[in-house]
Amino acid sequence: MDWREYAEQMALLARDLLAQGSVQATLDEIAASAVKLVDGCDAAGILAVRKGRAVTLASCGDIVQDSDRLQGELGEGPCYDLARRKDGERVYRIADMAQPQPTWERFAAQARKLGIGSMTGVLLYTDSEDFGALNLYACRPGAFSKDIETAGWLLASHAAVALADARTIDQLQHAMETRAAIGEAMGILMERHQLSGDDAFSVLRRVSQEHNIKLRDVAQKVRAERTDPAV
Template identity: 40%
Template sequence: MALSEPAEAFDAGTFAQFAIELHDAPGVDETLETVVQFAIQAANCTHAGVALATRGGRAEIGATTDPVVDTLYRFQIETDEGPMLTALSGETITVPDVATDERWPRWQSAAADAGIGSALHVPMTVSDRTTGVLSLYSTEPKAFTVDDEAIAHILARHASVAVATARNEESMAQAVDARKLVGQAMGILMERFDITGDQAFAVLRRYSQDTNTKLRDVAQQLVETRKLPH
């Protein structure tokens, strides 16, 4: 779809297709890439990005359409200032005109230098918890209409659920992988030292505790090198 296509052209069927593409994305990275690419098509923006909230409360870059967004995200994370970070508190932030909006002075200067005229940041929430922010940028001031904001909120809702699902699936896959590695490592120890499964697991756990290393990493090292950590 052309970038100049009006927002009215994006009907329920278009968003249904978006939901299908999100569902078919194989992982978190691919899900985020689908979100930002669709945002470029669906909303009246020049650039788009998604920032994610970490468990430590900081923001991390999820996906961007180009280096401009990446630079603005990094600037905000490093300076702890900017509309994206404010939106992580759960509030939709609109910057109609970068040149006249002085709420974040350092970010204002950086955004103006990057050629940004206006910005829109919409929280991504799951169960009343903000998990990220969808950011839309335009080189023109006052670029975002009420329709654009409504589209951004729909995208953010779809994205928040899709990212949460992808993260959960990745966590489950990692857990299965970890169990397989631990099982393989236990088998190596049982064969090498003629010990039981409980004893082999106890050895792995002791090495994990003594070396302050995750049990999965201890198991992986043993499987790969046939040696336990020093």
């Protein structure tokens, strides 16, 4: 592997990821970039485990979702275990899926039928958060050499930083939209019922609590229908 060229590609990737407009766009670009940048990679995806369930956050290639679904059904597999931080591992590599895989015996047997020849993956994480596992697939055995562990770690490190940044921006945008929605809904109630700001907010909060509906959703209902927030 030409590490100088790869480093230049990582620099370009970092800029591309930071230019994405949303968390999902960043996830999708990470998967697509892995296929473009890693030699021998035919497909790539990001898998997370939420409440014990395998969730495909992004995929580039049909085989990704088939593999994620299989691991979720079996409750085992390299991506599934890595996303759960089982045994504290942050990277895995299966050089040849046709060779015995004692740790993931059931998965390996089914993975061969899906056309997976070799796999590798690395955890997407920062100091404060795990985002899931970035997994790379190849149709042929032996596609990923030992160098892939370093290459994958470099790619995942850039990706995790960009993903953390995208999530922060997304959360800030969401918070701004929520405040705007609540403010407008309060204004509607204040004008219609001659309420104070505190009283209008209390009405929204009461409906939210009584009906177990998010405050933002109650506010959006008032804005959209310009009716009292009764359910």
